[in-house]
Amino acid sequence: MTARGDSPYALSHLDALESEAVHVFREVAGEFERPVLLFSGGKDSVVMLHTALKAFAPAPLPFALLHVDTGHNFPEVLAYRDRVVARHGLRLHIASVQRFIDDGRLRERPDGTRNPLQTVPLLDAIERHRFDAVFGGGRRDEEKARAKERVFSLRDEFGGWDPRRQRPELWDLYNGRHSPGEHVRVFPLSNWTELDVWQYIAREGLELPSIYYAHEREVFARSGMWLTPGEWGGPRDGERVERRVVRYRTVGDMSCTGAVESDAATVDRVIEEIAASRLTERGATRADDKLSEAAMEDRKREGYF
Amino acid sequence: MSISSTTGITGIATEPAAATSLLRFATAGSVDDGKSTLVGRLLHDSKSVLADQLEAVEHASRDRGHDAPDLALLTDGLRAEREQGITIDVAYRYFATARRRFVLADTPGHVQYTRNMVTGASTAELALVLVDARHGVVEQTRRHAAVAALLRVPHLVLAVNKMDLVDWSEAVFARIAEEFTAYAGSLGVPDVTAIPVSALAGDNVVTPSAHLDWYGGPTVLEHLETVPVVADPTGDPARFPVQYVIRPRTTGHPDYRGYAGRIASGVLRVGERVTVLPSGRTSTITAIDALGTPVDVAWAPQSVTIRLADDLDVARGDLIAPAADAPEPVRDVEATVCHVADRPLREGDRVLLKHTTRTVKAVVKALPSRLDPSDLALRPSPGALSANDIGRVVLRTAEPLALDDYAASRSTGAFLLIDPADGTTLTAGMAGPAFAAASERPGPAAALPATDDGWDF
Numbered sequence: 001m002t003a004r005g006d007s008p009y010a011l012s013h014l015d016a017l018e019s020e021a022v023h024v025f026r027e028v029a030g031e032f033e034r035p036v037l038l039f040s041g042g043k044d045s046v047v048m049l050h051t052a053l054k055a056f057a058p059a060p061l062p063f064a065l066l067h068v069d070t071g072h073n074f075p076e077v078l079a080y081r082d083r084v085v086a087r088h089g090l091r092l093h094i095a096s097v098q099r100f101i102d103d104g105r106l107r108e109r110p111d112g113t114r115n116p117l118q119t120v121p122l123l124d125a126i127e128r129h130r131f132d133a134v135f136g137g138g139r140r141d142e143e144k145a146r147a148k149e150r151v152f153s154l155r156d157e158f159g160g161w162d163p164r165r166q167r168p169e170l171w172d173l174y175n176g177r178h179s180p181g182e183h184v185r186v187f188p189l190s191n192w193t194e195l196d197v198w199q200y201i202a203r204e205g206l207e208l209p210s211i212y213y214a215h216e217r218e219v220f221a222r223s224g225m226w227l228t229p230g231e232w233g234g235p236r237d238g239e240r241v242e243r244r245v246v247r248y249r250t251v252g253d254m255s256c257t258g259a260v261e262s263d264a265a266t267v268d269r270v271i272e273e274i275a276a277s278r279l280t281e282r283g284a285t286r287a288d289d290k291l292s293e294a295a296m297e298d299r300k301r302e303g304y305f
Numbered sequence: 306m307s308i309s310s311t312t313g314i315t316g317i318a319t320e321p322a323a324a325t326s327l328l329r330f331a332t333a334g335s336v337d338d339g340k341s342t343l344v345g346r347l348l349h350d351s352k353s354v355l356a357d358q359l360e361a362v363e364h365a366s367r368d369r370g371h372d373a374p375d376l377a378l379l380t381d382g383l384r385a386e387r388e389q390g391i392t393i394d395v396a397y398r399y400f401a402t403a404r405r406r407f408v409l410a411d412t413p414g415h416v417q418y419t420r421n422m423v424t425g426a427s428t429a430e431l432a433l434v435l436v437d438a439r440h441g442v443v444e445q446t447r448r449h450a451a452v453a454a455l456l457r458v459p460h461l462v463l464a465v466n467k468m469d470l471v472d473w474s475e476a477v478f479a480r481i482a483e484e485f486t487a488y489a490g491s492l493g494v495p496d497v498t499a500i501p502v503s504a505l506a507g508d509n510v511v512t513p514s515a516h517l518d519w520y521g522g523p524t525v526l527e528h529l530e531t532v533p534v535v536a537d538p539t540g541d542p543a544r545f546p547v548q549y550v551i552r553p554r555t556t557g558h559p560d561y562r563g564y565a566g567r568i569a570s571g572v573l574r575v576g577e578r579v580t581v582l583p584s585g586r587t588s589t590i591t592a593i594d595a596l597g598t599p600v601d602v603a604w605a606p607q608s609v610t611i612r613l614a615d616d617l618d619v620a621r622g623d624l625i626a627p628a629a630d631a632p633e634p635v636r637d638v639e640a641t642v643c644h645v646a647d648r649p650l651r652e653g654d655r656v657l658l659k660h661t662t663r664t665v666k667a668v669v670k671a672l673p674s675r676l677d678p679s680d681l682a683l684r685p686s687p688g689a690l691s692a693n694d695i696g697r698v699v700l701r702t703a704e705p706l707a708l709d710d711y712a713a714s715r716s717t718g719a720f721l722l723i724d725p726a727d728g729t730t731l732t733a734g735m736a737g738p739a740f741a742a743a744s745e746r747p748g749p750a751a752a753l754p755a756t757d758d759g760w761d762f
Binding site: 009010012013015016022023026027054058059060140141147170171173177178190191195196279280 | 607608661
């Protein structure tokens, strides 16, 4: 555990961040009745799950996973998700956007993106299963509204976030008290950056969905991003499919998650690439955050994670 | 669409992948003393403002009719903040250099946001206080220092900004540094570093200034990179609040019983004799598991799981400490507090007290005094504490607490008061005697010149 440093008691920054995340998981397990961990198969939720497993080892994870499936997820990611669940003997709940569309409770948006539609099935699952704490992999470095987020974030009975009424969060004394119907979103990786996540993945030797590493695939250009063609709605007229060597920096709905051109095929090469990058991961690959200046804040107010 | 472009990098060359240690720090400064500029320059020159963020800020600034990019838009992330041009809440920023990674708590600028200042300072290992070289140490500077002292932030940096406007005068800097260091010393602040800078031009923020050739010390960033943040934990008594009891009851681990927690202070060793509080039973540590690796020794702030030789009744909320150096559990608590809720705190209020992993019922027996922020004197019998007030409280708890003085431990000396009705966080508490400034200045002091009406941290 000892890092390079002046003191034999120094912790490396990764050990410090890991220790903090584990502390958060254990606080929630100690204080809440029905926590659940949001798991998308993306790198942040992979790191979150890994630290959670460490926090309670050698006992099994004392909570289940919840995946909000947009219906437009990358097949490689769904396969990865199911492998992980089987390997660790986890319990997985799935909230399906497609089912909500099929039975008329949600309507497809004209632009085809399903990312904002995840909020309704998510809140439905929270209410139906009476989850009182929901772990999310959100990091404060991702986005300016997330930079304002608490580690323990109280949500009202509609799942809404009110940034002006957040509880002050002092020391590591997290206050998870809430009224019936309310729940708390918990972000154990709040203080991690994209680079921290990748360095931790390298250190711990974690497997990720293959689309995080450079590979050749069919893509087409839209709004300055390389998108994957599919039944979700692309390419349209005038959009040309071509084969390029790309990788993904984030994993989300296919309709709004863009690939970046990259030849980084290993974790070490990805770390080099991110360290030199001049774009944030969301700036590079997320269309939904570009909808307006406060797009993330507005979605979070509605109950988005 | 490519992310490997390397154009546009200015300032120092960075290799964040090599950074190993982590420094948490908070900034303090009033609206016009250049805090945003300094933060913006630290972020920009350490390559932490990326092209798309800068582009978004430039775009938003143009929409608002500004000539130049308004770097405050980098940290003012909320719709209301951008609309009103003010900072409402703490923003956490992250940046890295080759030597260290940083978590910066950037907090808002007015007396009504003291709670946010306290929030930012509670986890900070260093506070960066800005003053305007033309004005020197003002009332607000004293408040910043006082709150850093109250929260026991170990390192204080005074950045004397706008040196370009005082002709880079060594005498001006020396006078301000001396006055501030003496004042901080009277508050019990152990370590003060004063640095002359011009944030606007970037002098001495990241790169040394040619204008300040009389100054032989570090730039702000050099100091942030090199300040020692790892104290030797062997000098502190070990404190291990039990968070969670791990009992797998699986075929592989039928008899495993581990106590999971984060070491709050000090060092724990296998073979050590320990006491479990509040029961007072003793046992011996037989194993320490540091997240997958069995170790013989572990220290704060590691999250570990420990096992004991005896099958004691140990639960969440208990505290494990060396048998030879365990705190005496108490039910009467005296503390300095910062009230953070909108509803006031009154004598007789029934509250919940959260201390480490233990939450107990408590009653507010007395409110002996309130700190007057204008002269830092304690005024007796305030009757109630309102939002952002700092004062003294006397509490009686329903169950004993293994509480240390906050002066001895920022972790096991801190607590929250919580409204039992709706869970609102009411008050941030620091157990023990009043802090140096207030105890030494009990009466009404001579009025200080009121050069500003706000403070931030």
